[in-house]
Amino acid sequence: MSPRAGSAFRVGAALASIALVMAAACGEPPLEPVVVAPVEGLQGFEASLDNIRVGLKIPGLAAAIAEGGEIVWSRGFGLADVEQGRPATDTTSFYVASVTKSVAAIVLMQLVEEGRVNLDDPITDYGVNLAANGVVTVKHVFNHTSEGTPGTVFRYNGARYIKLGNVMLEATGQTFAELLAERILRPLGLRHTAPDVELLADFYVTGLPRQAFLANVAMPYELVDGQVVPYARLRHFSPAAGLVTSVRDLARISIALDAGQLLGAAAREEMLSPTIEINGPTRTYGLGWYVQTVQGVKLEWHFGLALGHSSLLIRAPQPGLTFVVVANTSRLTAAYDMGAADIMATGPGRLFVESFVLGNEPIPPR
Secondary structure, eight states: HHHHHHHHHHHHHHHHHHHHHHHHTTTTTOOOOOOOOOHHHHHHHHHHHHHHHHTOOOOOEEEEETTEEEEEEEEEEEEEETTTTEEETTTTBOOOOOGHHHHHHHHHHHHHHSOOOOOTSSSSGGTOOOOOOOBBHHHHHTTTOOOOTTTSSSOOOOOHTTTTHHHHHHSOOOHHHHHHHHIIIOOOOOHOSSSSOOHHHHHGGGGGOHHHTTBBBBOOEEEEEEEEEEEOOOOBBBTOOOEEHHHHHHHHHHHHHTTTSOOOOOHHHHHTSOOOSSSSEEEEEOOSSEEEEEEEEEEEEEEEEEETTEEEEEEEEETEEEEEEEEEEEEHHHHGGGGGOGGGSSSHHHHHIIISSSSSSOOOOO
């Protein structure tokens, strides 16, 4: 077995053990061990991803890889809608839960660039009051350090991150949905991305046809008594969660970020630089993004986790790669200890990083 094939096999073994722990904690029957076939190259990568999907009982999954300003590989696995037999594809729209935070971070940093928002302003200047042992600034909410003594301890808090929508509204007179459509969706021509399709006022700012969009959205599912069953869609949209998008559209946002279409270099660097340690100096949080160093290589990433939905977005600025993977259950990320802030503890994340960022696997051909 080659070193690369061996690493793929180890990912499967680690995934199996983590999934068993997660299943026991949730009171669900243990999952069958995930076996990742020791096959190299694109075939092995795709087989590994699908083994993760099957092992975690995920009905539908999609993934994409971008390099050098282009999407070089993307595809779907399984079913976006089990009842209708509709396959998941690289253009299927999935709810991505907290990956919304990273997209919202781009919008907020645009307002910082324009001088409409100052990260060091007390958040009370924008009509937001939060309990803490001191003055809470916009930056404290942005990097999840607003609790206790502000700026000292990382405590991930989506409920507080929602308040950044109030900051945007106070600074511009526009909602986050309006700013997102105006500044990212329409300029990039994203046809498979929108605010929560169930919230009509937010969705319609995109100008997209709702029924056609809705027909392309993956149905959510969860595991109940060991069986995959339909679950209710979310009804929420804010800077913290609720974005609906495809892997290709999310990859295109990352490409545009690298190309300077969305932020200038200084603002991008500020957003994607460590601001607070989580578990030592190699696992940190920036502004709306986790920032991690693995074997000397910087990774910028975020995860999404909600009932019926999960996602991972990983950027490796050197060598210029982006990986997106989404699923229509929580299990893509719920199977792992995301609180450890270690992308290498996730099956899909480790598979991508070891194969293409740290390893010598060729990038999948166009």
